[in-house]
Amino acid sequence: MQTIDAFDKEFPDETACKNFLVAMRWPDDVRCPRCKRTEKVYALKARPFHWTCCNLDCGGRKGYRFSVLTRTIFENTKISLKLWFKVAYLVLTSKKGISALQVHRMIFGEESTHAYHTSWYMVMRWRAAMRGDAFPLTGTVEVDETYIGGKDRNRHFNKKSAQVRKAKGPQALGDAVGYGKVGVVGAIARKGNVVCKVTGGMGADTLGGFVRNTVDSKVTLLATDEKEEYRYVDRRMRHEAVKHSAGEYVRGEIHTNNIESFWSLIKRGVVGTYHHVSKNYLPLYLNEFSWRFNNRKNSEMFADLVQGVSD
Ligand SMILES: [Zn+2]
Numbered sequence: 001m002q003t004i005d006a007f008d009k010e011f012p013d014e015t016a017c018k019n020f021l022v023a024m025r026w027p028d029d030v031r032c033p034r035c036k037r038t039e040k041v042y043a044l045k046a047r048p049f050h051w052t053c054c055n056l057d058c059g060g061r062k063g064y065r066f067s068v069l070t071r072t073i074f075e076n077t078k079i080s081l082k083l084w085f086k087v088a089y090l091v092l093t094s095k096k097g098i099s100a101l102q103v104h105r106m107i108f109g110e111e112s113t114h115a116y117h118t119s120w121y122m123v124m125r126w127r128a129a130m131r132g133d134a135f136p137l138t139g140t141v142e143v144d145e146t147y148i149g150g151k152d153r154n155r156h157f158n159k160k161s162a163q164v165r166k167a168k169g170p171q172a173l174g175d176a177v178g179y180g181k182v183g184v185v186g187a188i189a190r191k192g193n194v195v196c197k198v199t200g201g202m203g204a205d206t207l208g209g210f211v212r213n214t215v216d217s218k219v220t221l222l223a224t225d226e227k228e229e230y231r232y233v234d235r236r237m238r239h240e241a242v243k244h245s246a247g248e249y250v251r252g253e254i255h256t257n258n259i260e261s262f263w264s265l266i267k268r269g270v271v272g273t274y275h276h277v278s279k280n281y282l283p284l285y286l287n288e289f290s291w292r293f294n295n296r297k298n299s300e301m302f303a304d305l306v307q308g309v310s311d
Helices: 004-008 014-025 083-095 100-108 114-128 151-168 172-173 204-214 228-232 258-273 284-294 303-306
Strands: 041-043 050-053 064-067 138-150 182-189 194-199 221-227 239-242
Touching: 004 083, 014 064, 014 083, 014 204, 014 303, 041 239, 083 100, 083 114, 100 239, 114 284, 114 303, 138 284, 151 221, 182 258, 194 258, 194 284, 204 228, 258 284
Parallel strands: 138 221, 221 239
Antiparallel strands: 041 050, 050 064, 138 182, 182 194
16 A cells, blocks of 8 residues: 555556546446446546436436445435545555544544534444455354453443533544443454454354354364354364363464454454444444455555455
């Protein structure tokens, strides 16, 4: 990822941002977002970045008009693309995670009278766009479960939220509404990708189902802890467990150190950056952390993210 100066130079204005979005959405021909065809799609000469689709079963003779923003997360907002892009840049380049409030302050400054809600909305939409099918995982895969949130956070919640409310108004709590201990299960391929998911429970069905969906059955090794529920994973897999209860954490290549490091990263982010995490929004934070992790060596991560903004 480039520096912020280089980023600002690449996207100096709306035209530059829109050109980039066109190239990402439609690398070849412009495709109608409604009927998904490229034929009979014509640029509107008087309106840059607008097209009309004249396929009979779509726009017909009158044409269906659309713009580069149609059916993207940017549609129907009054926010400039330049601002949207800047927010994505900040989220992508903050390794420890960045809260909407921090983004807001970095963009508008401490004394800003801009609505915090706008920054919050953009950050949330970007997090939602950070989805991706990073599975099935292959090679040596570690699976583990954890709980995020909990009693300590609850105790601090009222005190901190009162301070935040005082400083920024009630909307500043947008990141924080609804909290508690939430179960999360995750899998990581060594030197590869991570996949994690909020779960309702930690039963054998849930954990087994997660493994079936995310881990390739031809995996070289599946490493977990000794939790009983993992005994029922696919029998075709070579599955080994470390006995944490007996003080065993590593037995040769059998350990869950990588996924545990990932949990630490998320927990530090959640506690240190967001202060609270809501059960409703936790999947979005997981998206953000997983996406950043899975794209850690990808110099085109911004472009890849922008490619994912439309349906
Ligand atoms: Zn069409």
